[in-house]
Amino acid sequence: MTERAVAESPLLSWLERPRQDRGVHFAAGGDDWTFLSYAELADRTRVLLAGLRAVGVTPGDVVSIVEPAGPDFVATLFAAMAAGAAPSPIAPPLNFQDRAVYGEHVSGLLRAAAPRVVVCAATLTTAIAPLAETAGVPRVLSADELADAAGGSRGAVADPGPLALLQFTSGSSGRARGVQVPHAALAANVAAIRRWLAMTPDDPTASWLPVHHDMGLIGCLVTPVVNTSDLWLMPPEEFVRNPGRYLRCFGARGARLTSMPNFGLEYIARRVRPEALTGLDFSAWRAVIVGAERVDAEALRRFCALLGPHGFDPRALLPAYGLAEATLAVTGLPLDELYHAVELRPDRLRLGARAVGDPAEPVDVDDGGEAYPVVGCGRPLTGVRVRIVDEAGTPLPDGMVGEIEVHGPSVAQGYVNEADSASQTALGGGVLRTADAGFLHDGQLHVLGRLGDSMKVRGRAVFAEDLEWAICRPGVPAQRMAALLGHRAGTATVVAVFEQAQPEWLAQAERELRRRAEGAQVVIVDAPRGTIARTSSGKPKRRQLWQAFVDDRLPGTVVTTGPAGRSDQTEHTTTAS
Numbered sequence: 001m002t003e004r005a006v007a008e009s010p011l012l013s014w015l016e017r018p019r020q021d022r023g024v025h026f027a028a029g030g031d032d033w034t035f036l037s038y039a040e041l042a043d044r045t046r047v048l049l050a051g052l053r054a055v056g057v058t059p060g061d062v063v064s065i066v067e068p069a070g071p072d073f074v075a076t077l078f079a080a081m082a083a084g085a086a087p088s089p090i091a092p093p094l095n096f097q098d099r100a101v102y103g104e105h106v107s108g109l110l111r112a113a114a115p116r117v118v119v120c121a122a123t124l125t126t127a128i129a130p131l132a133e134t135a136g137v138p139r140v141l142s143a144d145e146l147a148d149a150a151g152g153s154r155g156a157v158a159d160p161g162p163l164a165l166l167q168f169t170s171g172s173s174g175r176a177r178g179v180q181v182p183h184a185a186l187a188a189n190v191a192a193i194r195r196w197l198a199m200t201p202d203d204p205t206a207s208w209l210p211v212h213h214d215m216g217l218i219g220c221l222v223t224p225v226v227n228t229s230d231l232w233l234m235p236p237e238e239f240v241r242n243p244g245r246y247l248r249c250f251g252a253r254g255a256r257l258t259s260m261p262n263f264g265l266e267y268i269a270r271r272v273r274p275e276a277l278t279g280l281d282f283s284a285w286r287a288v289i290v291g292a293e294r295v296d297a298e299a300l301r302r303f304c305a306l307l308g309p310h311g312f313d314p315r316a317l318l319p320a321y322g323l324a325e326a327t328l329a330v331t332g333l334p335l336d337e338l339y340h341a342v343e344l345r346p347d348r349l350r351l352g353a354r355a356v357g358d359p360a361e362p363v364d365v366d367d368g369g370e371a372y373p374v375v376g377c378g379r380p381l382t383g384v385r386v387r388i389v390d391e392a393g394t395p396l397p398d399g400m401v402g403e404i405e406v407h408g409p410s411v412a413q414g415y416v417n418e419a420d421s422a423s424q425t426a427l428g429g430g431v432l433r434t435a436d437a438g439f440l441h442d443g444q445l446h447v448l449g450r451l452g453d454s455m456k457v458r459g460r461a462v463f464a465e466d467l468e469w470a471i472c473r474p475g476v477p478a479q480r481m482a483a484l485l486g487h488r489a490g491t492a493t494v495v496a497v498f499e500q501a502q503p504e505w506l507a508q509a510e511r512e513l514r515r516r517a518e519g520a521q522v523v524i525v526d527a528p529r530g531t532i533a534r535t536s537s538g539k540p541k542r543r544q545l546w547q548a549f550v551d552d553r554l555p556g557t558v559v560t561t562g563p564a565g566r567s568d569q570t571e572h573t574t575t576a577s
Contacts, residue, residue: 010187011164012082012157014228018042022201024225026070027234031245036071038228044071048079048119049155051146055117055139059084059161062113064137066090066106066120066128069211069233072143074221076119084161088113088168088178089212092124094237103131105176110135112178112417113166119143166416169324170213170535178416179324188409189327190223192381196332197257197287199223204230205257206249208239208264213535215292218328219259230255243268244276251280251310259289259320262296263478263538269302270477274309283311289332291320293539294449294465295375297341298473314338321377321447325432327410331386331445333378341373342441355439355446356399372469376444384408388440393433398440401461403451406432437463453542455485455492455520462494462517464542470512471496476505482532482540488550492520495549497556501526506559525549527556 023037036044057063063080065087067073073089080087090109093102106128110118115137120128122142129140141149165181197203205224209216211233224231232249239246247268249255265288290300304314319339320332333339342356380386387395388402396402411432426433437454438447448454449463467483484495494517496509506524513522531554533541548554 009157009160009183011183011190011222011226012078014038014226015042015045015078015082015157019201019228022228022230024071024074025230025232027232027238027245031248033232038225041071041074041225043154044075045078045082046154046156047150048072048075048143048146049082049157050150050153051148052079052083052085052117053155054149054151055141055146057083057085057116059158060163061085061116061161062088062163062166064088064090064110064113064115064118066092066118066124067143068092068121069221069235072119072121073211074225076143076146077221078225079155081160081164082155082157084158085116086161086163086166086180088115088166089217090168091210091212092121093127099127103127107131107135109168109176109178110137112168114416117141119146163413167214167217167324170539180413180416181327182413185327185410185412186218186222188383189218189329190226192383192410193219193223193329194227195382196329196334198335199227199229199257201227201229203227203257203286204232204253204255206232206234206246206253206255207258207260208234208236208246209260210236214322214324214328215259215261215289219289224257239264240267243271247272247277247282247307248280250285251277251282254284256284256286258287259291261292261538262290262294262299265290265299265303266296266478269299269306272306274306277307277310281311282307283313285312285316287318287335288316289318289320289329291322291329291377294447294469295319295377296469296478297339297373297375300339300375319375319377321404321438321445323432323434323436325412325434326384326406326408327412329381329410330384330406330408331378331380333376333444339375341375342446343371344374344446345371354399355401356441372466374446374448376441376446378445379443380408380445381410384410386440386445388438389433396439398442401437401439401448404434404436404438404445404447406434437461453485455487455494462520467494467496467513467516470516471505471509474508476508479534479538480532481505481509482542482545484542484546484549486546486550488521493523494520495523495525495546497525497527497532497545497549497554499527499529499531523549524559525554525556526559527554531555 018038020037020039025033025035028034063085065076077087117139118132132140160183163180164183164186167179168176207220209220211217211221300317315336315338317339318333322329385407387405389405390402411430435451437451449465453464454461464483464485472478480499482497509524533544
């Protein structure tokens with residue numbers, strides 16, 4: 001590759017002059033970290049690049065990667081890009097995960113991706129090889145086998161292929177979809193994130209997010225590597241086991257930037273005791289991007305209350321909105337601006353109706369519902385344009401609720417196997433109809449939830465996220481419940497699923513659902529732990545759970561309260577088939 005071509009490939013320029021003094025710290029045992037400089041990672045990347053070429057990978061191919069968040073994941077990811085191929089990360093199986101469910105999921109991803117080769121951890125080869133064979137994938141190799149195929153050579157970077165990345169959506173609203181991300185889209189999003197956060201090589205990042213999906217992959221791996229800044233990388237299970245270790249990356253090791261879903265803030269505030277923070281200093285922590293799910297103002301407050309006495313500045317909390325179809329980031333709160341929320345009443349949740357602003361705007365129903373805060377997700381990043389549109393695609397003015405539409409250089413090219421998906425999200429021609437509902441107010445985007453996870457009841461839109469907020473705010477753990485909406489036998493039905501519920505949780509759900517879903521049939525389910533399937537970012541897989549409910553496959557005790565507003569209830573037990 002010529003020097004001119006390298007200069008035009010910002011995603012790979014770090015390979016040409018890799019730094020010895022900065023790199024990635026990978027979590028090791030105890031509180032130890034294994035450091036690999038960018039020079040060492042670049043050398044491994046070039047070895048694997050030569051290996052990929054030796055086994056027949058050519059520009060335009062797809063390389064699926066089933067690796068944990070270690071050096072070989074990073075090297076294989078960039079080696080595939082450098083070969084002109086599109087890396088396509090797939091998460092390894094979790095401990096205690098149902099093998100049949102995982103196998104079906106991976107087989108589906110491999111059939112959609114149609115990779116030339118699967119690169120997986122050596123310990124996973126036995127499990128992945130049969131799935132790859134079923135999907136028609138010719139070869140499954142470990143990174144070490146690729147290195148052996150290279151025969152000691154190092155590969156030169158090729159001209160960019162048609163795609164920089166094939167990343168799959170989280171699957172929260174249905175089957176995961178393969179999103180085709182061109183080099184220009186990925187480079188534009190990385191540049192926009194760096195500009196938004198004013199990133200320099202002296203701004204280290206720390207992350208516990210899975211590296212197999214957009215927020216962890218692009219926001220907390222690709223961007224810091226391209227930025228050639230230090231990165232502390234730990235697996236999600238280590239964060240769950242020891243969130244204090246993650247906080248020490250900022251309070252003792254100098255990390256300044258990170259991203260996480262709302263539930264990560266909640267988990268830290270719930271699990272970390274104030275005395276565990278003694279001696280830590282968070283005054284240099286510049287940015288916590290909060291996205292992937294509805295941002296809860298109370299979770300932000302509790303996080304600040306825990307870390308504030310140790311120098312954490314609330315202005316470092318940056319609510320944001322993004323999705324895989326836009327590569328990653330769409331909007332974000334600017335640096336040094338304090339987050340804020342608008343109070344929204346449930347009776348104003350109507351597509352095409354005014355949510356905030358002119359109080360004289362007519363609203364059809366006043367149910368006396370209590371107002372709740374909707375946190376602003378900031379303003380569009382550089383080059384991005386966001387509109388709110390009605391069902392016909394006509395733009396709506398500020399304050400009006402509609403579908404979020406995104407335009408800009410980071411919008412992905414399209415999907416693979418589009419006919420296999422039933423999602424409402426539409427992508428093509430540089431325009432993304434997100435199937436997310438929201439409104440603009442004072443220049444900020446406010447996100448209400450998925451249109452597919454909402455339902456009209458007596459003319460008003462009821463969103464699953466709103467019901468979860470109302471049920472969980474007194475102290476019900478958000479990761480222990482999920483709300484489902486749909487029509488069963490032609491009747492509008494709301495289902496609240498709990499995992500090993502306390503009696504007071506069930507009572508709280510009954511009270512709130514009677515108030516907020518009046519006119520719908522209400523069902524409350526007390527299920528075993530592990531019932532609520534979730535995406536890598538913690539969102540419930542609502543369509544999957546709803547189908548299990550409709551098919552009478554949802555395990556646990558089902559308490560049927562009847563139509564919301566009535567007190568009659570029956571109880572029976574179902575078991576998963």
